[in-house]
Amino acid sequence: MKELQIRSEVCVGCRSCELACIVAHSPGRNLLSAVSEEQSPRKRIIIKAQQEGNIPHLCHHCEEMPCVHACRMGAMYRDEMGFVQVDEKECIGCWLCIKACPYDAITKGENRKIIKCDACKDNGYDKACVSACPTFAIQWVVADQIMA
Amino acid sequence: MYDVRTIDLAAQELLKKAATDEIETVWDRFDAQQPQCGFGTLGVCCRHCIQGPCRIDPFGQGPSKGICGVTADVIVARNLLRQVAAGSASHVDHAHDAVEALDLAAQGKIDYPITDEGKLRAIAAGLGLDSNMEDVNALALEVVQAAYKDMGNMSRKPMNWVVAHAPKERVEVWEKLGILPRNPDREIREALYQTTMGMDADPLNILLAIAKQGLVDGYAGLKLTTDMQDILFGTPAPVVTESNLGVLKEDYVNLVVHGHVPLLSEKIVQWARKLSPEAEAVGAKGIQVAGICCSGNEVLMRQGVPLATNYLAQELAIVTGAVDTMVVDVQCIMPSLSKIASCYHTELITTMPVVKIPGATHIPFSLENADESAQEIVRKAIKAFTKRDPKKVHIPNYRTTIMAGFSVEAISGALAKLDAEQPLKPLVDNIANGNILGVVATVGCNNVKVTQDQFHVEMVKELVKNNVLVVATGCSAHALAKAGLMNSEGTEEYAGETLKGVLKAIGEAAGLKAPLPPVLHMGSCVDNSRIGDLVTALANYLGVDSAALPVAASAPEPQHEKALSIGTWAVTMGITTHLGVVPPVLGSKEVTELLTNGLTEVIGGKFYVETEPIKAAQGLIEDIKEKRKKLGLK
Numbered sequence: 001m002k003e004l005q006i007r008s009e010v011c012v013g014c015r016s017c018e019l020a021c022i023v024a025h026s027p028g029r030n031l032l033s034a035v036s037e038e039q040s041p042r043k044r045i046i047i048k049a050q051q052e053g054n055i056p057h058l059c060h061h062c063e064e065m066p067c068v069h070a071c072r073m074g075a076m077y078r079d080e081m082g083f084v085q086v087d088e089k090e091c092i093g094c095w096l097c098i099k100a101c102p103y104d105a106i107t108k109g110e111n112r113k114i115i116k117c118d119a120c121k122d123n124g125y126d127k128a129c130v131s132a133c134p135t136f137a138i139q140w141v142v143a144d145q146i147m148a
Numbered sequence: 149m150y151d152v153r154t155i156d157l158a159a160q161e162l163l164k165k166a167a168t169d170e171i172e173t174v175w176d177r178f179d180a181q182q183p184q185c186g187f188g189t190l191g192v193c194c195r196h197c198i199q200g201p202c203r204i205d206p207f208g209q210g211p212s213k214g215i216c217g218v219t220a221d222v223i224v225a226r227n228l229l230r231q232v233a234a235g236s237a238s239h240v241d242h243a244h245d246a247v248e249a250l251d252l253a254a255q256g257k258i259d260y261p262i263t264d265e266g267k268l269r270a271i272a273a274g275l276g277l278d279s280n281m282e283d284v285n286a287l288a289l290e291v292v293q294a295a296y297k298d299m300g301n302m303s304r305k306p307m308n309w310v311v312a313h314a315p316k317e318r319v320e321v322w323e324k325l326g327i328l329p330r331n332p333d334r335e336i337r338e339a340l341y342q343t344t345m346g347m348d349a350d351p352l353n354i355l356l357a358i359a360k361q362g363l364v365d366g367y368a369g370l371k372l373t374t375d376m377q378d379i380l381f382g383t384p385a386p387v388v389t390e391s392n393l394g395v396l397k398e399d400y401v402n403l404v405v406h407g408h409v410p411l412l413s414e415k416i417v418q419w420a421r422k423l424s425p426e427a428e429a430v431g432a433k434g435i436q437v438a439g440i441c442c443s444g445n446e447v448l449m450r451q452g453v454p455l456a457t458n459y460l461a462q463e464l465a466i467v468t469g470a471v472d473t474m475v476v477d478v479q480c481i482m483p484s485l486s487k488i489a490s491c492y493h494t495e496l497i498t499t500m501p502v503v504k505i506p507g508a509t510h511i512p513f514s515l516e517n518a519d520e521s522a523q524e525i526v527r528k529a530i531k532a533f534t535k536r537d538p539k540k541v542h543i544p545n546y547r548t549t550i551m552a553g554f555s556v557e558a559i560s561g562a563l564a565k566l567d568a569e570q571p572l573k574p575l576v577d578n579i580a581n582g583n584i585l586g587v588v589a590t591v592g593c594n595n596v597k598v599t600q601d602q603f604h605v606e607m608v609k610e611l612v613k614n615n616v617l618v619v620a621t622g623c624s625a626h627a628l629a630k631a632g633l634m635n636s637e638g639t640e641e642y643a644g645e646t647l648k649g650v651l652k653a654i655g656e657a658a659g660l661k662a663p664l665p666p667v668l669h670m671g672s673c674v675d676n677s678r679i680g681d682l683v684t685a686l687a688n689y690l691g692v693d694s695a696a697l698p699v700a701a702s703a704p705e706p707q708h709e710k711a712l713s714i715g716t717w718a719v720t721m722g723i724t725t726h727l728g729v730v731p732p733v734l735g736s737k738e739v740t741e742l743l744t745n746g747l748t749e750v751i752g753g754k755f756y757v758e759t760e761p762i763k764a765a766q767g768l769i770e771d772i773k774e775k776r777k778k779l780g781l782k
Contacts, residue, residue, distance in 0.1 A: 014185060014187075015187070015203070015205075015210070016183065016185055016186060016187075018205075018209075018210070019186035019187070019206070019207070020183065020186070022207050022209070023186070031186050031189060031190070032189075032730055032734055034207070035190060035206050035207070035734050035735065036734070036737075040207040040208070040209075042209065043207070043209055131183060132183050134183075134185075
């Protein structure tokens with residue numbers, strides 16, 4: 001199993017991951033067509049400038065998955081590939097998962113539905129933010145190979 | 149993203165050799181740059197003050213304004229103005245060098261000829277000077293003074309070079325819009341000023357400034373340069389030679405000229421001919437000069453020197469292992485050349501004060517020491533030949549016959565064989581009767597984002613099949629030459645029936661004993677002025693605005709800021725101008741809309757972006773048909 005590794009010390013804050021995330025979830029999956037689409041999908045990764053540096057906020061699909069445990073509707077689950085997903089039909093927008101997430105990775109979306117990283121499942125789990133990062137600040141690596 | 153890197157078979161072969169030789173090329177570096185920054189791609193990044201950098205979220209989920217309050221529309225427009233101004237600056241500086249050369253030549257201070265007295269007199273007459281003056285040097289100095297007066301014009305009056313040469317209807321349009329340039333340096337300076345922090349925040353006003361830069365480029369850059377270079381070195385007439393890297397010869401000293409300014413390369417061609425015995429003395433059969441980019445086009449047009457290759461394959465020329473010396477002047481020179489040259493015996497020589505590359509030999513060029521520099525460079529090539537490693541040599545066996553040298557004067561000359569009184573009449577008649585549907589000018593670069601040459605070739609094949617006459621310059625001309633669209637066989641193979649008939653008739657009348665090619669090579673990128681001259685002549689002959697003519701332009705694979713400034717000039721001429729690669733403007737819907745549609749009403753022309761070659765050809769044909777309809781033509 002691979003784990004998300006964030007290296008804030010090399011994040012230059014370019015926000016390319018944010019753009020790539022939106023594009024990957026847009027109908028055309030292409031930057032130049034996505035900018036002309038009526039409504040763009042909400043981004044699932046947000047770069048925040050914090051004291052310790054720029055930190056990409058996105059779901060770590062962590063082992064503890066407090067969001068799944070916090071959800072009273074059973075709308076959140078771990079999929080067959082090991083990534084935490086939300087069943088939009090079941091989500092009622094109680095925002096308990098948002099409070100539970102230690103990574104500040106879930107946001108409020110339209111129509112009382114949450115927005116979170118889906119690990120680009122509709123694109124064969126080929127994660128757009130990882131590919132977009134020019135400094136390799138966001139990577140999925142085998143657990144025992146995580147750099148100190 | 150492309151599937152294949154190039155359609156040029158010579159380049160394909162050399163890419164394999166580059167891989168074996170472990171040479172990193174432009175394509176490898178492009179791959180390493182992926183993915184490229186989305187903010188930059190859309191033009192919404194501003195670095196004009198050091199409170200920034202700022203970027204606007206194009207999806208409206210993050211900041212919609214920069215720190216100063218600037219919007220995406222203004223950032224996109226400002227960035228474009230700076231790019232277009234940089235393109236204009238390139239051509240204006242080139243023009244300045246050419247004017248200075250004529251100045252010193254006329255004073256007898258340098259060893260440069262005044263080859264084309266007829267052109268000198270024609271330009272003098274156009275400027276309202278006494279063109280019958282007997283003393284050619286004195287007349288040349290008057291023309292030089294007129295050029296200097298424009299370049300240093302401190303009054304509010306517009307540049308004479310624009311007003312004297314542009315169609316009258318256009319000058320009126322530009323005057324109304326307040327975009328007639330005063331002097332080129334002042335307008336380029338103003339563009340930098342207008343776009344700095346706390347200045348213009350009106351996208352429309354900035355777009356008009358961009359249009360003004362187009363006029364700076366067209367007249368103070370392109371037109372002025374070609375005029376001076378034709379007077380000095382002669383106005384091109386048809387020549388037949390070959391193109392592509394197969395023109396390099398295993399048993400000759402191979403000297404490649406690369407860049408844009410012919411002031412040095414003309415001298416190199418001359419000295420390569422003179423010093424051939426020295427090459428023979430070291431065991432070579434002679435000296436083969438070949439050209440890359442527009443220095444190549446310049447010496448092709450006037451001296452019949454073969455074309456080596458265009459922009460994207462410049463590194464691959466060295467990978468042949470057969471280039472003894474590559475001498476570069478200005479523009480489009482990849483800094484990577486020196487590293488690659490160091491892997492072979494090739495001596496890379498830089499010559500200009502503003503283009504130096506660590507690892508290259510620098511031989512300073514000046515007008516006063518041009519002969520000495522040229523001799524030194526040719527002798528270095530001869531010496532390098534003796535160090536060539538035959539094991540590393542591979543010259544791909546691809547070369548295509550091309551007929552080039554189609555200046556407006558040469559085209560008129562050929563047409564005059566059909567109608568001596570009114571040379572343009574046969575062309576206009578054939579456009580009017582529909583034998584020629586219209587004219588498309590393809591210009592500009594290669595761009596590594598798309599398969600090399602593919603857009604040029606596929607689009608142009610579709611155009612000529614539909615009886616559109618194509619004229620070409622720059623790296624577009626190289627691409628079409630390599631693909632066999634610039635010889636008589638190309639007419640038989642690719643031209644539509646009625647176009648073929650016209651090209652055959654003109655070819656026969658002009659004594660070529662073969663049809664004219666379906667694509668006419670009109671020269672280097674600055675020689676886009678020749679296309680402007682042709683459009684102006686057609687407009688004047690018909691007494692209509694150039695915006696009404698069934699003429700369009702295309703930069704299928706634009707890469708350089710110069711392509712944007714040339715394209716802008718074409719748009720200000722009222723011409724629909726296609727771009728095959730999307731410029732960094734999509735971050736602003738307003739700017740994109742104005743460039744591709746909104747400005748047409750006031751300026752006549754527009755940009756047209758289409759990234760599929762066949763669709764682009766069809767779009768241009770539709771545009772031409774629309775203009776024909778408005779002129780009452782079928």
